Amino acid sequence: MEREYPYLEIDLAALRQNFTAAAALCRAVGIQVAGVVKGCNALPEIARAYRESGASELASSRIEQIMQLRQAGIEGPYLLLRIPMPSECDEVVRWCDTSLNSEITVLRALEEACVRQGKTHRVIMMADLGDLREGFWDKDEMVAACVQVEREMPHLHLAGVGVNLGCYGAIQPTPEKLGELVAIAERVESQIGRKLEVISGGATSSFTLVHWGTMPPRINHLRIGEAVLLAKDLHDSWGIHDMDYFSRSTMRIRAQVLEVKKKPTYPQGTIVIDAFGHKPTFVDRGIRRRALVSLGRADVGNLEELIPLDAGVTVLGGASDHCILDVEDCAQDVQVGDVLSFAINYGHMLCATSGRMPIRYLNL
Numbered sequence: 001m002e003r004e005y006p007y008l009e010i011d012l013a014a015l016r017q018n019f020t021a022a023a024a025l026c027r028a029v030g031i032q033v034a035g036v037v038k039g040c041n042a043l044p045e046i047a048r049a050y051r052e053s054g055a056s057e058l059a060s061s062r063i064e065q066i067m068q069l070r071q072a073g074i075e076g077p078y079l080l081l082r083i084p085m086p087s088e089c090d091e092v093v094r095w096c097d098t099s100l101n102s103e104i105t106v107l108r109a110l111e112e113a114c115v116r117q118g119k120t121h122r123v124i125m126m127a128d129l130g131d132l133r134e135g136f137w138d139k140d141e142m143v144a145a146c147v148q149v150e151r152e153m154p155h156l157h158l159a160g161v162g163v164n165l166g167c168y169g170a171i172q173p174t175p176e177k178l179g180e181l182v183a184i185a186e187r188v189e190s191q192i193g194r195k196l197e198v199i200s201g202g203a204t205s206s207f208t209l210v211h212w213g214t215m216p217p218r219i220n221h222l223r224i225g226e227a228v229l230l231a232k233d234l235h236d237s238w239g240i241h242d243m244d245y246f247s248r249s250t251m252r253i254r255a256q257v258l259e260v261k262k263k264p265t266y267p268q269g270t271i272v273i274d275a276f277g278h279k280p281t282f283v284d285r286g287i288r289r290r291a292l293v294s295l296g297r298a299d300v301g302n303l304e305e306l307i308p309l310d311a312g313v314t315v316l317g318g319a320s321d322h323c324i325l326d327v328e329d330c331a332q333d334v335q336v337g338d339v340l341s342f343a344i345n346y347g348h349m350l351c352a353t354s355g356r357m358p359i360r361y362l363n364l
């Protein structure tokens with residue numbers, strides 16, 4: 001049985017507009033954009049939208065997503081974003097054109113997998129410039145590893161170097177940081193006696209340098225997901241409000257109202273522990289009108305961060321299968337059976353695209 005509510009609505013025209021805008025601004029300064037699909041569980045419709053909007057390649061952190069897209073007939077090239085597990089090197093070579101790397105033992109395993117399969121594989125070597133997730137910390141070790149790939153691993157093609165910023169350490173990409181990456185690339189180039197094809201400057205957070213016109217000239221590749229999927233991070237968290245070329249209404253969830261009643265705002269009885277092991281606190285605001293919708297943590301994760309799109313609706317909380325809303329100040333007279341809409345963040349998108357919730361596409 002295909003359930004009707006709740007469902008995720010995705011406006012593919014808005015998404016295409018976002019990717020086209022990002023790709024055009026990047027192209028103007030010599031940067032190619034890999035379309036990152038991991039945030040939406042690699043929905044094929046979105047991968048296709050990226051492709052149609054100028055993605056130079058499609059990228060995911062998870063190899064199974066790359067396999068699914070290839071099997072859905074969506075053409076690559078494909079880039080694996082998470083540095084490979086030693087146990088997946090055969091699959092990486094089989095399914096991905098390029099991978100990001102930071103461990104010489106894994107590079108050796110990739111070389112051996114290539115020999116077994118009679119293939120070649122492109123690698124981008126990752127530098128850690130302070131964000132403290134993946135990448136070489138010791139830059140001498142990194143340059144030596146690049147030289148080793150170039151000289152001793154004939155089935156691997158050293159495509160270039162890259163960096164990830166703004167993830168674990170929340171480090172801001174700056175012209176100085178990306179200049180460090182270019183300097184590493186140039187050290188490698190002088191050792192191997194040729195130019196590198198790719199200097200990959202990061203993700204959505206690095207796109208800020210394109211927007212501001214401060215990207216160092218030799219950076220020629222970015223890997224972008226959030227800025228085109230939702231376009232909220234740079235607007236809401238970074239406070240950048242002049243990226244008018246991005247639509248922030250690419251996705252919304254629609255859920256149906258199950259109950260509407262006037263109830264106290266302060267629970268009655270002894271407050272112990274809620275369904276998730278927390279002792280909640282409440283503010284007594286008297287009797288107010290509230291609505292329950294059929295949307296829970298099982299569907300979207302964190303309910304409190306959902307953004308109601310109907311004026312006057314606020315999220316009070318909920319549990320696995322319900323979301324409780326205050327609708328006292330709502331202009332419209334909310335009734336059982338009504339459908340309410342919510343804007344979502346990255347975490348909600350990850351949950352909502354994981355297969356449980358029906359998806360409806362606009363402008364397919």
Ligand SMILES: *Cc1c(COP(=O)(O)O)cnc(C)c1O
Pocket residue numbers: 036038039061081082100164202203204205223224225226227
């Ligand atoms: C997730 C990821 C990206 C894309 O990040 P966004 O913030 O969604 O643009 C790029 N590079 C790597 C290595 C990633 O893991």
